[in-house]
Amino acid sequence: MFRTFDQWLRSEGYLMGEDSTSTLHRVLWLVAVLLFGYLVGLICRRVVIPLVAKVVSKTKATWDDYLFNPRVLRSISHLVPAMVVYVVIPYVFIGTGLWLDILLRISQIWLIIVGIRFFTALISSVYELSTQHEDLRDRPLKGVYQMLKIIVICVGVIGVVSVLVNRSPLALFTALGAAATVLMLIFKDTIIGLVAGVQLSANDMLRPGDWIKIPKQGIDGMVTEVNLTTVKVLNWDNSVTTVPPYTLVSDSFENWRVMQESGGRRVKRSVNIDMQSIRFCTPEELSAYADEEWFAPLKDEKEVVNLRVFRAYFTDCLRRNPRINAELTLMIRQLQPGPQGLPLELYFFSADRSWIPYEMLQAEVLEVCLAVLPRFGLHVFQSPTGLDLERTRINQ
Template sequence: MEHIDEEIARLLLDLGIDKANLNWTTRVTMILAILLVSYIVTKLFRHALIPAVRKITAKTKATWDDYLFNDDMLHSFSRMIPPIIFYLLLPFVFDGYPHVLAILLKACLIYLIVVTLMLIRSFLKSIYEISSEHEALRYRPLKGIYQMVLLLAIAVGIILIISILIDQNAATILAGLGASAAVLMLIFKDSILGLVAGVQLSANDMLRPGDWVTMAKYGADGYVLEVSLTTVKVQNFDKTITTIPPYALVSDSFQNWRGMWENGSRRIKRSLYIDMTTVRFCTGEEVRNYVEKGWIEAPEEGGEPMVNLQAYRMYLLAYLQKNPKVNHDMMIMVRQLQPTPEGLPLEVYCFADTIEWLKYEAIQNDLFNHFIAVLPRFGLCIYQHPSGSDLARFWAADNKNV
């Protein structure tokens, strides 16, 4: 710094300007000259150097330099030129006015800190765009981490500005803030919890933008739009937006459907409630009829008589195993559940070969339409509570008999 001062003083002395003997006219002229130099250097940087850098980055095969040296980043860097020039040249204009010079130099330093923070913001934005294009980092919730780094940079910048204004060392201010750490932690509680939760979500790969998540506690059922420092935005299927604190996703339970999307299959798990009064043994003729139609395999001779519910279950299992819209690489099962007052649940468990919602519902509907329609052929009935029309029909039948 002293070497630069000496060189500039020698240059001014060669021009006939002695910084010890400056009148106000010369000072004003030099201030205007400093402003002009700052303007010219900034314009040369923006209109000469920036296009040259852009041309160089455009010729490279890598894409990271296109984001790192984008217009926002380079323009943020150009904003640092004026305060640096002011800080170097103002001492020669106000050499005899130490108080004025001290105020102006403080203003230059504060200006430099502000534009440095803007540069850091642009740099973090570029890094985020680069990570969004990277295959391994694209689906990581890194936005919250970048926001926390920017928040820390802003906090350090504010401390430096305060230290400049009160002429104190930044370390002294930090020591004073240590005493009020509890208050700061209370103020920034959500941000701190959000940062810790964001690191856990990213490290454990629990959540990615684009995942379908369900969290009944917060009424969330849809796709993750954004994972930031303080909120996770979920667009529900009715197009409403639900915001969830990131730490809630770590402390509470939520359902992530990503595995279903990666597998390419969606589970079908639905029960038919059978009227238990219709469950009975099959006749020999019925068994032969089922075997001839290929609905079931022939039972062993001398074994227990076949029950119509057993034959129906075997039929459903064979139907699912032959259905081309069912994923045969996943589990296929038809089982009885615990009897209930509403009947005997016969659960169908399989996976559709698609994850598209409309196609999935169509496959599920087709399966159960068939299962319900074929049920009477096995002498079985679906249980349902009697309705008003049922009671009216029975009452009419009784009156007719009377």
């Protein structure tokens, strides 16, 4: 007695039925469905998406700015028409047999493709959001997100193939399981890179911006990018070196991040003192040092060696230097004497960890050290040169 809505439409000739054999009739209905989907997508792009973007821009939270960025919203505007067409086609072309089957498969493939675009855009947005998080911004997570995109694309491709061959996706996954060995050989570097990237991230071994050194590879520079298959390093000579992530996991490398985050960068330079110039200070020299603050701990000693006086003086100079972190280890120590004299090592930390200021500081300290040594009757040991021999001949 009562008819359903689709039965009423079919009886009135508005829906396809078994007796609707006109190809032109079906084409017109297909155009109408596509036009309806286009209009829905147009409304989504012109009305809904601008409204969502306006609401997102006014919120205080920042996460929605990344998850609802223009790229994600644009992919949603492409996804909505595909969903509308996929839902409407079975109602319009019901009972048309081959037409319905073909159109459903085409709409499914369309839906899968735009779905892949949506999920890859969403993964990219989540990655950008993670780079702003304090605990995640320095982690090498780009490779993980790249692998997620590959998984999404692979699942989408399997979905498209399953629609084309009219087989269940699970059946295709089972068939792929038999070819897993071949796939592992094809994607060996990708799989190893993913595992290595997870290890680097989980153990916090490497971050973009780290200064690393790999002597075997001739690498000495700043990490600029860590992705699924490569680690890019900008060397100090402005050359770029790429190395697989698993190389950093399977072999050793130097990471200077802790030094960069610490209060200073270590300076360890030594000067060889001519042992024949080491002697006790004269009374005149002691009286000249008596009023100096740095000499106070040595005042009560009757005999003071000039090398000890120099160490006390220069240690005080290092502590007063504002470019040196005096809170960290600071000392002047003697190393094992040998045929080249007595090595005197200057051990301290530069407050500025940058390369150029660091090099300038240790050069200036060493220059002052060499200039001050003669004041205390000390001489630097160096092998005689042709000029020394010439001077000896002339003096004779």
